Amino acid sequence: MRWGVVTFPGSNDDHDALYALDHVLGQDAVSLWHKERDLKGVDCVLLPGGFSYGDYLRCGAMARFSPIMESVVELARRGGFVWGVCNGFQVLCEAGLLPGALIRNRSLQFICTPVQLRVEETETPFTNQYTRGEIISIPIKHGEGCYIADPVTLEQLEENRQVVLRYVDSSGRATPEANPNGALNNIAGIVNAQRNVFGLMPHPEHAVEKLVGGEGGLRLFQSLITAHADGTHRPAAAVAPGH
Amino acid sequence: MRARVFITPKKGVLDPQGKAVERSLHALGFAEAHDVHLGKYIELSIEGGDRAQAERRTDEMCRRLLANGVIEDYRFELQD
Numbered sequence: 001m002r003w004g005v006v007t008f009p010g011s012n013d014d015h016d017a018l019y020a021l022d023h024v025l026g027q028d029a030v031s032l033w034h035k036e037r038d039l040k041g042v043d044c045v046l047l048p049g050g051f052s053y054g055d056y057l058r059c060g061a062m063a064r065f066s067p068i069m070e071s072v073v074e075l076a077r078r079g080g081f082v083w084g085v086c087n088g089f090q091v092l093c094e095a096g097l098l099p100g101a102l103i104r105n106r107s108l109q110f111i112c113t114p115v116q117l118r119v120e121e122t123e124t125p126f127t128n129q130y131t132r133g134e135i136i137s138i139p140i141k142h143g144e145g146c147y148i149a150d151p152v153t154l155e156q157l158e159e160n161r162q163v164v165l166r167y168v169d170s171s172g173r174a175t176p177e178a179n180p181n182g183a184l185n186n187i188a189g190i191v192n193a194q195r196n197v198f199g200l201m202p203h204p205e206h207a208v209e210k211l212v213g214g215e216g217g218l219r220l221f222q223s224l225i226t227a228h229a230d231g232t233h234r235p236a237a238a239v240a241p242g243h
Numbered sequence: 244m245r246a247r248v249f250i251t252p253k254k255g256v257l258d259p260q261g262k263a264v265e266r267s268l269h270a271l272g273f274a275e276a277h278d279v280h281l282g283k284y285i286e287l288s289i290e291g292g293d294r295a296q297a298e299r300r301t302d303e304m305c306r307r308l309l310a311n312g313v314i315e316d317y318r319f320e321l322q323d
Contacts, residue, residue: 057283058311065308094311101313106259148256148314182257 001228003029004042006072006088008063013049013085013205020205021046025221034066043228044081045072047088049141049203059102059144060090069095081125081224082197086142089189089199098192098199099157100149105142106182112141114213115180115202117188118168121161124191125227126198129219135172136216138202140180140188145201147183147190154184165189165200244289246301248319250310251282285309289321297321 003021007014014031021029030040034052039045053062063069069091076082076097084092092098105111114137119130130136149157157163165188169178174186181201189200204217252258258280265279287304289297301319310317 057309061308061311093313101311103257103314104259106257108259108263146257146259150313182259 001027001044001225002040002042003027003044003046004032004039005029005046005048006032006034006068007048008034008050008052008066008091010052010054011048011050011087013087013203016203017046017048017085017205020208020217020221024208024218025225027221027225032068034063034068037067037071039068039071039075044083044224045075047072047082047084047091048205049086049088052087052091055087055144058090058094060087060092060094063087063091064095073097076192076197079194079196081228083126083224084197084199085203085205086140086145086201089201090144092197092199097197098190099153100147100190102144102201103146103148104144105146105180110141110143111145111180112139113180114139115188116168116170116172116178117165117202117216118172118174119164120166121164121191123161124164124195124198124223125232126191126220126223127164128226129223133172135168135170136219137214138204138207138216139213140202142181142201145181145183147181147187147201149184157187157190158185160193162190162193162195163187164191164198165202244292244294244297245322246287246289246297246319247322248285248287248301248305248309248317249282250285250305250315250317252280253314253316256314282315294321294323 005017021027119134167186204220207217261280268276305317
């Protein structure tokens with residue numbers, strides 16, 4: 001499977017993601033530059049964490065208008081895989097590929113810590129290697145990770161089982177105390193209705209090795225590799241410009 | 244023409260910054276201060292066109308970039 005990791009000005013987890021994909025998972029992973037439009041034939045585009053365009057105006061607001069994002073939106077519309085981590089999640093919300101928005105943490109503090117997450121839905125290409133209700137540990141590091149959406153959208157997300165990961169305590173309860181940033185319904189990660197676009201605030205690329213931070217995020221990547229191999233999700237063929 | 248754009252958190256959206264500022268005002272003895280909300284103020288110049296067009300264009304700027312309709316409201320003023 002071929003992966004592309006986008007580098008925006010201000011991205012800082014792009015190389016961690018490339019390392020996780022290339023060194024740890026043995027994947028074919030290439031770097032994609034924000035000014036380009038060519039996705040180099042990748043099966044999944046990963047938008048990494050960081051501070052694209054200095055988080056000016058709003059987190060992810062500027063990155064959304066970079067040339068590469070035109071191709072990313074087009075890939076997503078065709079059913080291709082698009083995955084946003086942290087700032088990447090913010091970009092996907094700003095681009096309208098995922099519903100809702102991410103605002104300043106309730107505490108107003110930048111939070112860098114491992115969190116417990118409950119895998120809420122396993123019938124997605126991103127979580128098929130987990131069991132429903134499983135608790136995993138992945139770090140977060142963000143200042144604007146409080147997920148919000150209007151009540152109707154929130155209800156739809158829950159009803160369609162699009163909430164994939166939720167912040168929980170060590171016994172698996174989604175309590176206010178276990179919620180690091182004030183996200184509605186303790187939401188840490190969601191998929192779109194078609195289940196080919198995934199956004200989450202925690203950093204799975206920082207949780208792929210026992211030696212540093214554990215392996216809680218490993219199976220998110222392995223899930224997508226499995227889904228791709230199964231061919232259950234295949235994007236439609238690209239439409240040539242002008243057709 | 245000069246546009247002055249005011250962006251504020253939507254009603255009902257969590258505004259932790261507003262809350263923190265309100266608490267600080269209370270701590271300073273300004274007990275009468277309530278419903279504090281922090282937003283953004285943006286100024287820009289618009290070249291050419293008439294007022295109606297400038298209004299349309301500024302509104303479009305707000306919808307497409309300056310404000311995020313999920314979390315923010317906006318209003319603007321135009322000055323010749």
